[in-house]
Amino acid sequence: MPELPEVETMRRGILPALGSRIVDIQKPRCRVKPIEVTPPPAEFRRRAKGQSICAIQRVGKRVVLRLDSDDTIVFEPRMTGLVLVADPPTLAHLRFRLDLEGGPISQILFWDRRGLGNVRLLSPRQFDQQLGPDKLGPDPLEIDADELRDRFKTSRREVKTALLDQRAIAGIGNLYASEILHRAGIHPQKHCNRLNVEAWNRIHAATLEVLNEAIRYEGSTLSDGTYRNAQNDPGGYQHHHRVYARAGQLCSTCHDQTIVRIVQSQRSTFYCPACQPKRRRARLT
DNA sequence: CCCCAGTCCTGCGGGC
DNA sequence: TGCCCGCAGGACTGGG
Numbered sequence: 001m002p003e004l005p006e007v008e009t010m011r012r013g014i015l016p017a018l019g020s021r022i023v024d025i026q027k028p029r030c031r032v033k034p035i036e037v038t039p040p041p042a043e044f045r046r047r048a049k050g051q052s053i054c055a056i057q058r059v060g061k062r063v064v065l066r067l068d069s070d071d072t073i074v075f076e077p078r079m080t081g082l083v084l085v086a087d088p089p090t091l092a093h094l095r096f097r098l099d100l101e102g103g104p105i106s107q108i109l110f111w112d113r114r115g116l117g118n119v120r121l122l123s124p125r126q127f128d129q130q131l132g133p134d135k136l137g138p139d140p141l142e143i144d145a146d147e148l149r150d151r152f153k154t155s156r157r158e159v160k161t162a163l164l165d166q167r168a169i170a171g172i173g174n175l176y177a178s179e180i181l182h183r184a185g186i187h188p189q190k191h192c193n194r195l196n197v198e199a200w201n202r203i204h205a206a207t208l209e210v211l212n213e214a215i216r217y218e219g220s221t222l223s224d225g226t227y228r229n230a231q232n233d234p235g236g237y238q239h240h241h242r243v244y245a246r247a248g249q250l251c252s253t254c255h256d257q258t259i260v261r262i263v264q265s266q267r268s269t270f271y272c273p274a275c276q277p278k279r280r281r282a283r284l285t
Numbered sequence: 286c287c288c289c290a291g292t293c294c295t296g297c298g299g300g301c
Numbered sequence: 302t303g304c305c306c307g308c309a310g311g312a313c314t315g316g317g
């Protein structure tokens with residue numbers, strides 16, 4: 001499930017396409033239901049053809065290609081989407097192709113097993129409407145602890161659920177929310193408005209540590225094997241998860257308690273009851 | 286503002 | 302061996 005580290009890895013994998021020119025786009029027919037591509041291929045092709053890629057960015061969990069025309073091409077992988085320069089895992093789920101010339105990469109592919117993702121070509125105005133600050137919060141790697149706290153401190157929501165709100169901050173998903181709170185030593189069911197400055201400082205530091213470490217390992221490829229980098233190679237951060245999908249296993253940090261799985265907002269949360277106590281531990285002596 | 290349930294979609298694994 | 306069902310959780314929507 002691509003979150004910030006996986007999408008950032010995809011972005012880095014297609015950086016060699018910077019400066020290349022788009023010569024064509026294709027929406028291959030495949031046996032599964034087609035994904036959303038907007039606008040339809042004819043208009044998409046007309047507006048993209050001949051354009052050079054002048055920037056390759058990430059906005060939350062999306063990869064964004066900026067074109068000379070000021071239009072953008074946005075890849076949104078959602079659950080199972082991949083942005084590839086190598087051969088895709090299966091041909092049946094290849095959803096979109098950009099043909100390039102003038103650089104080392106001849107094509108960028110969008111592959112998506114479940115097909116919940118999408119590819120869009122957006123005008124500057126559409127970009128602001130769909131990916132602007134009204135829709136997406138800042139990047140968690142770009143803000144300081146004070147801004148992080150300001151964005152959540154009055155919320156009565158449980159902190160793990162709140163971290164998934166892309167309007168508050170954009171890029172954290174279900175996996176990294178659990179990992180971040182474990183690293184910060186914060187119980188996932190604590191309410192945001194009950195956390196003090198020191199707690200937010202710890203969440204901020206843990207966010208930087210976990211996300212940057214995950215980027216260094218090129219993201220997490222879970223047991224279903226779906227996530228791949230642009231070269232179709234798996235990531236390595238799954239070997240460093242401390243809580244995610246480890247229910248029943250001994251906590252690798254405290255070696256005292258086993259990891260617990262609970263459900264919040266219909267999503268799995270994993271935490272360690274010893275490292276992430278619900279109440280502040282009573283002062284001893 | 287907040288929260289929940291339902292929706293999209295496919296492949297996989299458990300149970301019978 | 303085959304079939305059904307639940308599950309995974311990104312983003313979005315409608316209703317309370």
